Amino acid sequence: MKSGERQGLDRQILEHIGRYRLTFQEILGALFFDGGSPQKVLNRLKDEELVDTQPGFGGNRRAYKLTSKGGAAIDARRRVADNLGSEALETSVAILSFCFLKQRSRVFLLPKERDELLSTPAKAKIGRYHCLESGAHAKCVHHIYAPGVTTSIDDMLTQTRSHLRDALAVKELSPWIRHGRYVHTILVERPNREADFKAVLEEAQLDEHDRRLLREVAPVRVELVPMIPNLEEALGALAQEFKAA
Helix, strand or coil: CCHHHHHHHHHHHHHHHHHHCCECHHHHHHHHCCCCCCHHHHHHHHHCCCEEEECCCCCCCCEEEECHHHHHHCCCCCCCCCCCCHHHHHHHHHHHHHHHCCCCCEEECCHHHHHHHHCCCCCCCCCCCEEEEECCCCEEEEEEECCCCCCCHHHHHHHHHHHHHHHHCCHHHHHHHHCCCEEEEEEECCHHHHHHHHHHHHHCECCCCCCCEHHHHCCEEEEECCCHHHHHHHHHHHHHHHHHC
């Protein structure tokens, strides 16, 4: 591989890690190596102090994140090299799973990309995490809410109501919501939790002053995604897809 090509690949890998805050070798293999192993490249980037491992996973599982040097190399946003706390780690893994382990064309949007796409002001109160899904006929933007594994159903409902009220107050989102292209998406890790919250959403109203059903006000989706407890199986399945191809 030529030097320029190597540098181009290195930058793509660093930008991917910076966008999602962390990644796994199976995802890098699928994205950049036709299902092959990226380990030699990761080892070199680690030796060059551009990437490091992110703690928080058991066994031999390694996740990779940027170092400060790696972030500076791609002009990444501030704090991208910080170690993730437990809550941020769960959210990052959920978003990574949503984008790469669900067999859909999805990408996490950086704040500037989100605002350019939605035409929203930079300070609009619409939440931190958004993903773009490109379908056969239209694009859909997901506002991502990944409650912790111990978050109660009541608290999940409170957060969902709060986001929908905020989103409805942003005029630039009105056409997206009206056409079902801006979706509040709740990511959960267990089938029973998915079923329980879907049942609650069937009857939940926006609030005590607005008695409309949540599902009639704006699109709301609950989606099951692999998270830390069942991540190994999902990553293994991704690797097997390429071996079978």
